[in-house]
Amino acid sequence: MYKVVIIDDEKWIIEGLKTGVDWNKYGFEVVGDAENGIKGLEILESYKPELVFTDIRMPGFNGLELIKKAKEKLPDSLFVILSGYAEFAYAQKAISYGIFDYCLKPFEIDDITELLDRASLRLSSKNNTQTYNPFILYEAICTKDIDNIRSILLTNEIIPDNKRSITPLVSLGKNVLEFVNGTKHISFKINTDKYGYLVYGQSPHNISECLLTNQKANIKSIGLGFAVSELSEIETSLETASIASYGVFFSGKFGIYKNSSLEEAYMNTLLSDISDSLKRKDRLHFINSIETLRIAFHEGYFNIKTAYIFFNLITYLSCSDILSKHLSIFDDYEDLYKQFNDVNAMIDYLKENTLTYFSDKNNDKYSLVEHGKIKEILKHINENLTKDISVTTLASKFYINPNYMCSLFKKEVGETIIEYISKRRIDYACKLLHETELPISDISEKCGFHDYFYFTKVFKKFNHTTPSIYRNKARGIV
Known part of the structure; x- marks a missing residue:
């Protein structure tokens, strides 16, 4: 067991850490605590712990003074600063003392257990001689503080150039990646579920060979940035890796992902189709568009940022009618x-929760049906009118006897399946004739009629006029 000492002038912090963390699980044991720097130093000299948690501001002498004095006698111990303030001046000074991490209060138990995971790896690895502060490093990358980045890299004997570049990685999951011995790298925490890594001297094509292979259970996916030789490019490459790390959102499986090149023309086409369907309240067009979007996501045309754009667009265009009761706009793609967790759940959610926005007489009829199986059949018909639908295919899909299904449908809906499908298709044709400039032959296809003359015949049966005359009358043309 590795020994731990906690030093903080707030007793509840000490007790919270001692009782709230399963120390043994990570190979640690709390052997002592203190509420000021003077007593804390005495305990450190007595127990010689491998890991020390200390506050900055406390009686006696502060945390930085404690670390400076303790480091003289315990050079191999890992020190973690606890602070209620984002005291960057203190943190920058602390890096010269070789602290292991800098935790801001209030912290979550997950933050501490993640830290213990990394501390255990550090203590058990003889080859890991890295000395840097992850908190300072990530802050420097985000603010493009090149001087600070260079200082940290040089401390770890990492000097990027045209021959030996740096490749940023981002892992999605609550655990840190483990690398094979000899892989020079430094790591830092991005948030509770993401970690960043700067891997030195390895081609992006060889990254998978640098990782231990038994990490799938702990890591959801890994994003790969591009190799950089200029420090000014690290932030952009890290963001690229961060976006790519959400590859699991689209694939549903672990992997090392590169950021996809956005197909902007295709994205704009889909954005236009979805916007048009929402503005015209054309649910069938909307369903077809977002199902096309689902396929595009699965085939790698877009990334998590695109999903964020599409989700918020649909929310924004539909929320005026539903007063935001069902949909909410997210602040960023991480939310x-x-x-x-996956794109299928997102698409299904949008289909289900925009139903009220597209409210019409057919949705009203759907809400009146009580039989669960018939409700499922109605929903399938309403969302697949443009496809081939028959009694046989419906019976097969929903595992129900065809004759029984027809009888039950007529009882619940008030008309036969064929009548209902025909009416829905003709209703949709009327909507398109009135709201679009599409040729009538195209409308026929969009409504599930592959024979134009049959379409005209069915249309006339329900409307007592031809599609062309209906369109003219709808537009006030005699």
Whole structure:
């Protein structure tokens, strides 16, 4: 067991850490604590712990003074600063003392257990001689503080150039990646579920060979940035890796992902189709568009940022009618991932929760049906009118006897399946004739009629006029 000492002038912090963390699980044991720097130093000299948690501001002498004095006698111990303030001046000074991490209060237990995971790896690895502060490093990358980045890299004997570049990685999951011995790298925490890594001297094509292979259970996916030789490019490459790390959102499986090149023309086409369907309240067009979007996501045309754009667009265009009761706009793509975990759940959610926005007489009829199986059949018909639908295919899909299904449908809906499908298709044709400039032959296809003359015949049966005359009358043309 590795020994741990906690030093903080707030007793509840000490007790919270001692009782709230399963120390033994990570190979640690709390052997002592103190509420000021003077007593804390005495305990450190007595127990010689491998890991020390200390506050900055406390009686006696502060945490930095404690670390400076303790490091003289315990050079191999890992020190973690606890602070209620984002005291960057203290943190920058602390890096010269070789602290292991800098935790801001209030912290979550997950933050501490993640830290213990990394501390255990550091203590058990003889080859790991890295000395840097992950908190300072990530802050420097985000603010493009090149001087600070260079200082940290040089401390770890990492000097990027045209021959030996740096490749940023981002892992999605609550555990840190483990690398094979000899892989020079430094790591830092991005948030509770993401970690960043700067891997030195390895081609992006060889990254998978640098990782231990038994990590799938702990890591959801890994994003790969591009190799950089200029420090000014690290932030952009890290963001690229961060976006790519959400590859699991689209694939549903672990992997090392590169950021897809956005197909902007295709994205704009789909955005236009979805916007048009929402503005015209054309649910069938909307369903077809987002199902096309689902396929595009699975085939790698877009990334998590695109999913964020599409989700918020649909929310924005539909919320005026539903007063935002069902949909909410997310602040960033990380929130989108946390809410849905995969793109299929997101698409299904949009289909289900925009139903009220497209409210019409057919949805009203759907709400009146009580039989669960018939409700499923109605929903399938309403969302697949443009496809081939028959009694046989419906019976097969929903595992129900065809004759029984027809009888039950007529009883619940008030008309036969064929009548209902025909009426829905003709209703949709009327909507398209009135709201679009599409040729009538194209409308026939969009409504599930592959024979134009048959379409005209059925249309006339329900409307007592031809599609062309209906369109003219709808537009006031005699």
